[in-house]
Amino acid sequence: MIVIKRVLNNNAVVATDEQNQTLVALGSGIAFHQKAGRAILENKIEKSFYPKNEDAANSISETLAQVDPKYIELSDRIISEAVISSGKKLSDDIYVSLPDHLQFAVERLKKGMLIQNKLTVETMQTYPDEFQLGKHTLSYLAQETGLTFPDDEATNIAMHLITAEEGDILENTEETITLINQFLKVISAMLKKEFNLNSVSYYRLVTHLKFFVQRIKKRQHQEFPPDKTLYDLIIRDYHAEYLIAQRIAGIVMKKFNYRVSDDEILFLTIHIHRVNAVQ
Template identity: 30%
Template sequence: MIIKKVFNNNVVLVVDSQGIESILMGKGIGFQKFPKDAIDESLIEKRFDFNSGDGNIGKFSELFSHIPEEDIRLADEIIQFAESELQQKLNQNVLATLSDHISYMLQRAKDDAFLKSPLQWEIQQLYPKEYQVSLQALKIIQEKTGISFLKSEAASIALHFVNAQVESDGMEETVLCTDIIGKILDIMFYHYQIEIEKDSFNYTRFITHLRYFVKRQMAGNVMETDNVLLDTVKVKYDNDYACALRIKDFLKEKYRWIVSSDEMLYLTLHIHRVTSRTLS
């Protein structure tokens, strides 16, 4: 592998014989090195590969050029911890977004500017595992930097983990999706006047359904079919269908979304499944 760019003593951009570009991290890997020099592969600690023409190489190049290396390593440690706890491999782009977030958090801390996410309640309710991991992330940050953060900061970190687990157009989409799901749950609460059991498997499955339901709506993937089964479900689960209608009317009024018969069918069935245990 040949060096294309040296970011600092410990981070370099290289290219291999097939033209694949990679960013390498390792102690001293870039020390006294220049473009076109060969790399000592024994010094590689972390490697990020990019496909030809992948725009993400630019994100990482900017990341390593402007964010302190210790913040990047801290983010990487937290990501490894999160992958272990969540038992899921996260999209490698999370290193760029989380490093930037942590670096900004530490800068704000110097000015005593601690922020509270407006979606903290929704994030705690919708993504409890990610939120708990993020609380542990705050402890890791405190151990490494000596800076203590409010628990409210964990909500923003949790969104990075959520965003890195699903195909997404970015953090803005994840935030909007979280806000909409929170409003849907509010409609269900007022309809049934109950608190849904959030530790159940049905709840986890329901949130997953809502997440992809909202993403389909945001992408404009609306398919209207003549679904005969919906007529049966309307009668059998009339109260659940009435709740689904409330959600449909809200989405149409607020976002001008059209909820198809297929979507209404599955939404009604999922609502029934997640509320029937609580109501029984």
């Protein structure tokens, strides 16, 4: 049985479960005409999560209590779309951070406070799906408020989604985007060509770089010694691309003191070759 400890708004409560553990429960109208001490039907709960400790529970409670329920509902819709499109489980923090951000974004725009995001172009190129979800969110907000939001705000929303996908913190998300785009600029400059952003090869390269950067930052070596014959063949036939992969490995060593393994270099070389082969 789930028992309410505190009503945050019509769509959110802090409660306890059968083991007397504290949880946050979300659901449309879940707390309508409810109060502390009453039980709630589990089929009314659309999403629940367990804060790490009592301090975290209090922090979440205070934040959600100050958020208009419409932003919680909108966030839940966007989060569901993000889960479906990415196939990834998002961290529970997004259920608090996103509605809080959306409400603040509306308040800022009403006051004429525009906050620029210098990574908008990079985010559009590196995380196009999340950026489009950010744009969809702004469309919903525009219908609700009559306000016109800049693309930079779509970037801010995308970063919350990316952070939740990767279980990271926002500052690390910004660093990841910056690093991926540094690599893309190196590849473009050394190949002396512009990327076809709509090509499958470009999408595969960016996806590979995302996981590559994650492994670097988590210092997870993926060491599968490549077949020497294959490795020598790749170096010979894709020599220009191999030199680019080596340049990227040098950047990684200098910035993170992380040695990029031979197999990482091999796969990176292949992805660079694929994008180079696109006319």
